[in-house]
Amino acid sequence: MQPGSLRLLRPLGAGWAAAGADYSSRRAAGAEGGRSRFLPRRCPPREPMEGAEEEAAVRCPVCLRELPGALINSHLDRCLQAGEGDAERGWSPPSKKPRLAAAPSGETTPAAAPVFSLFNKGRGGGQSPGAPGGRSGAGRGDAAEKAEEGGLALGGGTALRGASVAQKLEGKPLADRLRPDTLRDYVGQERVLGAQTLLRSLLESHEIPSLILWGPPGCGKTTLAHIIANSSKKTGTRFVTLSATSAKTNDVRDVISQAQNEKRLFKRKTILFIDEIHRFNKSQQDTFLPHVECGTVTLIGATTENPSFQVNAALLSRCRVIVLEKLSAEAMEAILMRAVRSLGVQVLGKDDQPDSSATGSGSESSEFPVYIEEKALSTLAYLCDGDARTGLNGLQLALQARLAAGKTTPLSTAKGCSADGVVITEEHVKEGLQRSHILYDRAGEEHYNCISALHKSMRGSDENASLYWLARMLEGGEDPLYVARRLVRFASEDIGLADPLALTQAVAAYQGCHFIGMPECEVILAQCVVYFARAPKSIEVYRAYSNVKECLRMHTGPLPPVPLHLRNAPTRLMKNLGYGKGYKYNPMYKEPVEQDYLPEELKGTDFFKEQKT
């Protein structure tokens, strides 16, 4: 490819990324590959500035110099040509700081070589397909990092100093900074986004249908929308974002009218992304229904709640529902691995153990390289329960806390080397995670899933499973009174007259929880749950009552009147009308009383016999 074929279309931001990507592929196609191919380049002298003073400055993605916009393309060509020569001469990179400052989020991935097997599995030397490591051209070589940062190498990799890591952790949260910009970096969700899937082909061909992205927190809904936004820019499509938590109906109207103008005047399409769409009430959702229908906007809604309940049915039928799942532990490992690489933290393998007995401290700990144990990463990947934001926040907190503590640990490596470093262990990452985040989402789908699992386990007389689901809820912060109320219902619905004491137990458990609260009341609920799991079950009453309701629902015409003999007759007039006439007061009879209690037309109906199976 000729240098002249590379063009910067935008001054900065997206243009940087686009130019960087072109540059990467150009470099990759060019020759033998390897990290040295992606080193920043020494640049030709600055171009003359005449006549360009008023133009916005543009930063060259290769050498990071700022130039007038008009000169950037010719500069870039020369810069690239010069760079090729430099790479062959083994040129060493300039200082890292400006490069970090200029890089868009997620684009800096200093490639510390992975040193343990777990995260290398099937990832082609630490680079997984679609995973961070798989990106080409985004990071510099290990040697360059080492030379620049003075980090110590253990097990073949390089770790940055605490001060550098701390600097990288400042500002935006790690999760935001690492939000992938392209599908290539989007990890997991193979079922809906894997190769050959419909959605992937649609996205790759920039044919974006209206979508509802449904999935648990941190599984990548917003990220997927962000990727669509990036790719839609290439086709000139507008991408507008609203959050249902803060947007008002008028905001939606404004977006719609702007979209109508853009469509009419410039033939530009608009994609409207609404985060947490379930927070819009149904009438707010109605506002954009006709505009989705006629194609004024393509809607992308993200929700953690089941859209069948939370999204207007008419709107739902015009959108494709994409169900995203919790990220697997493997996917989480890939995401965390990308994070530690981008921070310059080195992973310690099983054989590179810190000497925990000799933890020292020192004010210069910021001068020491930072390491994280392999076990700490895999534990984090499991504990964050498929929520990438929780995982990345946990990692960030663990690193920040450890760096702030200023403690260093002597390390001995498999190869017999020893060194001091700031080491993040499994315990540290556990501390960095909020327990309630790990186990349970009190407000969301998980709340209903767990209570349903508890109900079914008790119905199935599985006392172990019943206790497990109970503990999942209580440990996750569920309101014990909510569980107790469900137990009251269960006592009648599933145990019923097989053990009428169950209802008493449930009500007592409710009151007990009310009196003493958590955590003491947990055992009250546990006792009740086990009692219910072991109790005989009967749905006789529940079924019979359902049959009665069904009978009422199916009735056509006016409901039959209450038979006169069953009516009370408190006044003379009522008596005269025949109310209560012929009623047989049962206690007055020794023998069984022959008397009808159902309306005439239902005479002889047995709701208990007519049980549906």
Ligand SMILES: Nc1ncnc2c1ncn2[C@@H]1O[C@H](COP(=O)(O)OP(=O)(O)OP(=O)(O)O)[C@@H](O)[C@H]1O
């Ligand atoms: N599939 C993924 N691949 C790579 N990174 C991901 C993925 N999913 C999430 N992340 C990371 O986790 C962060 C949070 O994800 P995101 O905001 O997309 O979650 P979400 O599903 O929209 O959650 P919420 O419902 O809480 O808003 C992102 O900034 C990104 O760094």
